[in-house]
Amino acid sequence: MAALGRQKSNILDKGLGKGKPEVNIATYALLFSEIVQYCQNRVQTVPELQNRLSEMGQHVGSHLLDVLLLREKGYKRELKLLNMLLFIKSNLWKTLFGREADKLELANDDERTYYLIEKEPIVNKFISIPKDKGSLNCAAFTAGILESVLNGANFPAKVTVHWHKGTTFMIKFDESVIARDKLVEGR
Amino acid sequence: MTIYNFYIFDRNGVCLYYVEWNRRKQSGMSSEEEFKLMYGMIFSIKSFVNRISPTDVKEGFMTYKTSKYRLHFFETLSGLKFIMNTDLNVGNIRDILQQIYSTIYVEYVIKNPIIELDKPITSELFKTKLDDYMKGLPFFPAKVS
Amino acid sequence: MSRQAARGTDIRKVNGELFTLTYGALVSQLMKDYENDEEVNKQLEKMGYNIGVRLIEDFLARANIGRCNDFRETADIISKVAFKMYLGITPVISNWSPSGDEFSLLIENNPLIDFVELPDGHNALNYSNLLTGVLKGALEMVQMDVDVRFVQDQLKGDNLTELRLKFVKRLEDAIPAGED
Numbered sequence: 224m225a226a227l228g229r230q231k232s233n234i235l236d237k238g239l240g241k242g243k244p245e246v247n248i249a250t251y252a253l254l255f256s257e258i259v260q261y262c263q264n265r266v267q268t269v270p271e272l273q274n275r276l277s278e279m280g281q282h283v284g285s286h287l288l289d290v291l292l293l294r295e296k297g298y299k300r301e302l303k304l305l306n307m308l309l310f311i312k313s314n315l316w317k318t319l320f321g322r323e324a325d326k327l328e329l330a331n332d333d334e335r336t337y338y339l340i341e342k343e344p345i346v347n348k349f350i351s352i353p354k355d356k357g358s359l360n361c362a363a364f365t366a367g368i369l370e371s372v373l374n375g376a377n378f379p380a381k382v383t384v385h386w387h388k389g390t391t392f393m394i395k396f397d398e399s400v401i402a403r404d405k406l407v408e409g410r
Numbered sequence: 411m412t413i414y415n416f417y418i419f420d421r422n423g424v425c426l427y428y429v430e431w432n433r434r435k436q437s438g439m440s441s442e443e444e445f446k447l448m449y450g451m452i453f454s455i456k457s458f459v460n461r462i463s464p465t466d467v468k469e470g471f472m473t474y475k476t477s478k479y480r481l482h483f484f485e486t487l488s489g490l491k492f493i494m495n496t497d498l499n500v501g502n503i504r505d506i507l508q509q510i511y512s513t514i515y516v517e518y519v520i521k522n523p524i525i526e527l528d529k530p531i532t533s534e535l536f537k538t539k540l541d542d543y544m545k546g547l548p549f550f551p552a553k554v555s
Numbered sequence: 556m557s558r559q560a561a562r563g564t565d566i567r568k569v570n571g572e573l574f575t576l577t578y579g580a581l582v583s584q585l586m587k588d589y590e591n592d593e594e595v596n597k598q599l600e601k602m603g604y605n606i607g608v609r610l611i612e613d614f615l616a617r618a619n620i621g622r623c624n625d626f627r628e629t630a631d632i633i634s635k636v637a638f639k640m641y642l643g644i645t646p647v648i649s650n651w652s653p654s655g656d657e658f659s660l661l662i663e664n665n666p667l668i669d670f671v672e673l674p675d676g677h678n679a680l681n682y683s684n685l686l687t688g689v690l691k692g693a694l695e696m697v698q699m700d701v702d703v704r705f706v707q708d709q710l711k712g713d714n715l716t717e718l719r720l721k722f723v724k725r726l727e728d729a730i731p732a733g734e735d
Contacts, residue, residue, distance in 0.1 A: 245571050516612050
C-alpha cells in the first residue's frame with residue numbers, strides 16, 4: 224500500500240498492537256495551535272491558511288488509513304460508498320475524536336455530494352477563536368484527513384469545510400465513484 | 411459586597427487587561443500612568459514585605475486593606491499578576507483569582523494561537539467569559555451600573 | 556467539560572496516533588519548507604519554544620506546585636509531573652553532574668517517534684527537537700535559563716533518546732522603571 228511503501232522492514236515488523244495510547248488534549252491543542260500559527264505566518268489569506276491546514280491533514284490521513292483499516296476491519300476494504308461513509312462517521316471519528324460525527328446527509332440536488340456535520344469539532348474546541356463566517360475554520364485540517372482517507376480507500380473526493388450547522392464537511396465525490404457504486408449496488 | 415476593578419499584568423509589567431465594574435473614584439491620572447503606578451507599587455510592596463518579614467517567607471504579599479477597600483493580589487510562578495479591588499465585605503479570594511487564571515486566562519488566552527501573550531488582551535471571547543464568571547460570583551452586586 | 560470546574564482533575568485525552576501523525580505532518584512540512592536539516596532543527600526548536608511559554612501556564616494552572624528549591628526538584632517535577640501529564644511518559648533522571656547543575660532525561664518510548672523512521676540522507680535531523688524548545692521556553696517563564704540538547708536519539712540508532720539539561724542562570728524579573 225502506498226502509505227506503508229516507504230517504510231523499511233523493521234518498522235513493519237513492529238506490531239500495531241499498542242492500540243490507542245492516548246495523549247493529554249492540552250498537548251495536542253498546543254501543538255495544533257502552533258501549527259496553525261506556523262501556517263498563518265506563511266500565507267496571506269484565510270482560504271490559503273485553510274488550504275495549508277488541509278494539506279497537513281492529508282498527510283495525517285494518508286498514514287492513518289492503513290493502520291485503521293487493518294485494525295478495525297481485518298483489512299477488508301469497503302466497496303460500497305455508503306458503508307465507507309458510515310465507517311468514517313463512526314469508526315474513524317471515534318478513533319480520532321472519541322465519538323461519532325453528528326450527522327451524515329446526502330445533498331438534495333447532487334448525488335455526488337454528501338455532508339458530514341459536526342456541531343462542535345474537537346479541533347475547533349482547542350482553539351478559542353471566534354467561530355463566525357469568514358474566519359478561520361481549523362477543521363480544514365480534519366477535512367484534509369478525510370480527503371486523503373477517502374482517496375486512499377479508492378473513493379476519490381474533494382472535501383471542504385464550511386461554517387454551517389456548526390461545521391459541515393462537504394464531500395464531493397468523483398463521478399467515477401458514483402458510477403462504480405451504482406454497479407456495485409446492482410442498480 | 412462589591413468588586414470595584416481588576417488588573418492583569420504580565421511578568422514585564424505590561425498591563426494585559428483592566429476592567430472596572432463599580433469604581434466610584436478615579437485616580438486622576440491616565441490609564442497608562444495608573445498601570446505603571448500599580449505595577450511599580452506592587453513590585454515594591456512584594457519586595458518590602460519579604461525583606462521586613464520577621465519569619466520565613468511563604469506566599470509573600472497577598473492583600474492590603476484600608477477603611478474603604480481591599481486589594482487582593484495573586485501571582486503565578488510565571489510572573490503573571492492578578493489584582494482585584496473589592497469592598498471590605500469580601501474575604502480571601504486568592505482561589506478566585508487562581509480560578510480566573512486557570513479557567514479563563516489559560517483557556518481563552520493561552521489556548522488561542524491568535525493572541526500574542528505580551529500584548530493587552532483584546533479578545534471579545536475572553537472579555538465575555540471573564541464578565542460571565544465575575545457576574546456569577548456571590549459577591550458581585552446584583553444591580554450593577 | 557465545565558469550564559468553571561476545578562482543573563487538574565479533568566484531563567481529557569486525544570488519540571495518540573493522531574498526535575504522532577500530526578507531529579509527523581509538521582516535520583514533513585518543515586522539511587519541504589526549509590533547505591536543510593539544521594534549519595528544520597532550528598524551526599522545531601523555535602516552535603517548541605512558542606509552545607513551551609504557553610504550556611507552562613497550563614501546567615502551573617493544573618499542577619498546583621510551589622517554586623522549586625533547587626535544580627534537583629526541577630528535574631523531578633519535569634520528569635514525574637510534566638512529562639507524565641503531557642506525554643504520558645516518565646523519563647528516567649540520570650547522569651547528574653557533580654555540581655548538580657546538569658542532568659539527563661532518558662526516554663525509552665518517545666511518543667513522537669511511533670512509526671517513524673528517518674528518511675535517508677537526513678541524519679542531522681533531530682526529529683524530536685520540538686522538545687528542546689518546549690523545555691527551554693517553559694523553564695524560561697519560571698525564571699530559569701536552561702540549555703537543552705539531544706545527546707542520544709533512537710531514530711539515529713541509539714538505544715534510548717537522551718535529553719541533557721544544563722542550568723545556566725537564574726533570570727530576574729524585570730524591575731519596573733523608577734523602582735530600585
